[in-house]
Amino acid sequence: GESVGLHLPTLSVQEGDNSIINCAYSNSASDYFIWYKQESGKGPQFIIDIRSNMDKRQGQRVTVLLNKTVKHLSLQIAATQPGDSAVYFCAEKQTDSWGKFQFGAGTQVVVTP
Amino acid sequence: EPEVTQTPSHQVTQMGQEVILRCVPISNHLYFYWYRQILGQKVEFLVSFYNNEISEKSEIFDDQFSVERPDGSNFTLKIRSTKLEDSAMYFCASSSGTGNTIYFGEGSWLTVV
Numbered sequence: 001g002e003s004v005g006l007h008l009p010t011l012s013v014q015e016g017d018n019s020i021i022n023c024a025y026s027n028s029a030s031d032y033f034i035w036y037k038q039e040s041g042k043g044p045q046f047i048i049d050i051r052s053n054m055d056k057r058q059g060q061r062v063t064v065l066l067n068k069t070v071k072h073l074s075l076q077i078a079a080t081q082p083g084d085s086a087v088y089f090c091a092e093k094q095t096d097s098w099g100k101f102q103f104g105a106g107t108q109v110v111v112t113p
Numbered sequence: 114e115p116e117v118t119q120t121p122s123h124q125v126t127q128m129g130q131e132v133i134l135r136c137v138p139i140s141n142h143l144y145f146y147w148y149r150q151i152l153g154q155k156v157e158f159l160v161s162f163y164n165n166e167i168s169e170k171s172e173i174f175d176d177q178f179s180v181e182r183p184d185g186s187n188f189t190l191k192i193r194s195t196k197l198e199d200s201a202m203y204f205c206a207s208s209s210g211t212g213n214t215i216y217f218g219e220g221s222w223l224t225v226v
């Protein structure tokens with residue numbers, strides 16, 4: 001059933017350290033994945049995406065890894081900064097779906113000085 | 114950088130009243146979406162829209178909801194008779210293709226009292 005008020009897992013990271021955020025996705029038919037960052041009171045902000053024909057993709061300070069065998073996605077943030085504090089969501093979609101992304105529950109990242 | 118804009122940022126309405134939330138998608142995008150996020154919960158897909166018609170909708174998007182592109186720039190979500198459980202942040206999003214990244218607006222916070 002639906003949960004009322006998700007209790008988000010929290011990742012506490014020291015400034016300058018690397019962060020790893022994990023996501024288990026549900027649909028083996030999903031072939032497009034996005035990581036979004038959401039700051040309090042704001043909309044989801046695109047970070048990086050990956051398609052199922054890849055297992056790794058790098059951006060600026062971020063790397064996404066995809067393991068289709070175990071349906072697992074991870075986001076690595078290098079040299080975490082205070083501005084990285086936010087909730088991070090993974091989102092999955094099938095190619096033939098018209099923008100119907102399924103979002104994960106999210107992980108709260110707290111960067112400490 | 115082009116962005117999705119939404120109005121109003123916050124609206125309080127009485128139960129049973131009609132509400133229209135407005136969005137201006139990114140100008141060269143052809144695919145439009147509405148998502149919602151109840152406080153403390155996941156981001157949920159409502160509807161996708163292309164070529165002046167709904168292409169996909171979720172079970173949440175019942176007869177009380179409708180979408181429209183009244184002109185060349187705006188995309189609206191109408192809730193005909195609001196219920197308390199419609200209180201949520203509503204996000205508009207757009208993309209250039211069905212297999213592409215979707216970009217979110219900052220959201221319209223709807224409070225039904």
